[in-house]
């Protein structure tokens with residue numbers, strides 16, 4: 486007999502769709518770009534080799550803003566970069582940043598010769614400590630890691646996924662006595678051999694052992710995605726539910742060369758949804774339109790891969806302002822703000 490106590494079955498759209506010409510999307514008007522969209526951090530702020538500084542995680546911790554960012558350096562023309570590490574910066578206002586003189590974490594620091602690259606950090610404050618979720622490339626697949634620090638000097642890795650899973654973000658508190666994370670596995674075989682990647686959730690009693698995994702949001706649920714979706718910043722708690730950013734990718738084969746990359750046919754937008762406060766695997770609200778779409782010169786014209794908005798940090802201030810940190814064009818880090826009430830109002834029930 487099949488019992489389903491561990492498995493939630495929800496009604497979902499099914500089927501694959503073909504990549505097609507995608508419409509030009511606009512940023513939702515509730516969003517204000519800080520300093521007209523100019524970067525809050527870029528390679529010229531970094532006191533060691535740096536070419537692209539982006540996809541940062543940001544938290545407020547002990548009275549300071551803390552940013553851990555990805556730094557790609559030493560470009561191979563049109564084919565990515567020879568090096569990548571994570572840097573750290575501190576700020577009093579979330580806008581002007583001082584960068585530590587040395588990288589925060591490198592692949593070599595991981596002490597595992599399998600690991601070739603560490604990237605895409607996300608930060609969560611939980612129980613007075615700071616948790617870092619990050620991705621690594623290894624010689625045998627992509628993995629997601631969770632580490633913890635209290636002083637940004639010593640760091641302990643608590644768990645690593647099997648390949649291929651990444652884009653993990655940790656909720657800032659336990660829910661029903663379990664830790665909760667969003668994640669994005671790569672089920673190539675079962676999704677027709679194409680990019681069709683969705684957002685999942687897993688639970689843990691101790692941050693080491695993860696299970697009871699469930700599907701949260703599929704690429705077919707998002708009208709402005711035809712390729713893949715993935716978690717953005719760690720969710721923030723509101724009285725209506727967990728306000729959650731994600732990235733949504735459209736592919737349009739008619740797009741040719743963009744930026745420095747040889748051929749780049751994708752466009753990444755930021756999306757927003759609301760998850761049930763008690764049952765966070767349930768989407769109770771979703772905006773059908775991109776929250777942030779690439780528009781400014783930094784987002785749509787300059788840089789390594791143009792048309793990429795990659796949100797990784799979200800902070801709710803006491804006055805209701807939400808700061809959203811996002812990587813632009815895989816090249817610089819930018820900041821946008823909105824009111825929490827406006828963001829919640831965008832999240833309509835999924836079937837409406």
Ligand code: BMA
Pocket residue numbers: 540605753790793795812815
């Ligand atoms: C994804 C990740 C991100 C990156 C994005 C766009 O697969 O590698 O780090 O921002 O592609 O290039």
